[in-house]
Amino acid sequence: MPVPPAELTAEFAMETSPEGEKSPREQIEAGREAAGASGLEQETGPESTALAGSRAEVLEALPQVIEAALDAGARGVKVRIEVPTEARQQT
Numbered sequence: 001m002p003v004p005p006a007e008l009t010a011e012f013a014m015e016t017s018p019e020g021e022k023s024p025r026e027q028i029e030a031g032r033e034a035a036g037a038s039g040l041e042q043e044t045g046p047e048s049t050a051l052a053g054s055r056a057e058v059l060e061a062l063p064q065v066i067e068a069a070l071d072a073g074a075r076g077v078k079v080r081i082e083v084p085t086e087a088r089q090q091t
Helices: 024-037 055-071 085-090
Strands: 008-015 041-044 048-053 076-082
Touching (some): 055 076
């Protein structure tokens, strides 16, 4: 069964802090764990995580990922939100 294209994607780039209580790797992992808990399609890179799904689900997951990374000591989280071309063509 074909999977419909995602309505929205959000890519999170964690800006880690070496002075944080947790290591930079743990700061990144905290954001990834929160992203994984969302149940959305997920792709990870060295310091970034991308989520894809319905608009409502992706927007609902945003605060949890950001909070988890910041609570773990990250100094920032850059977020890039995009509507994939396939989703734009379906409307």
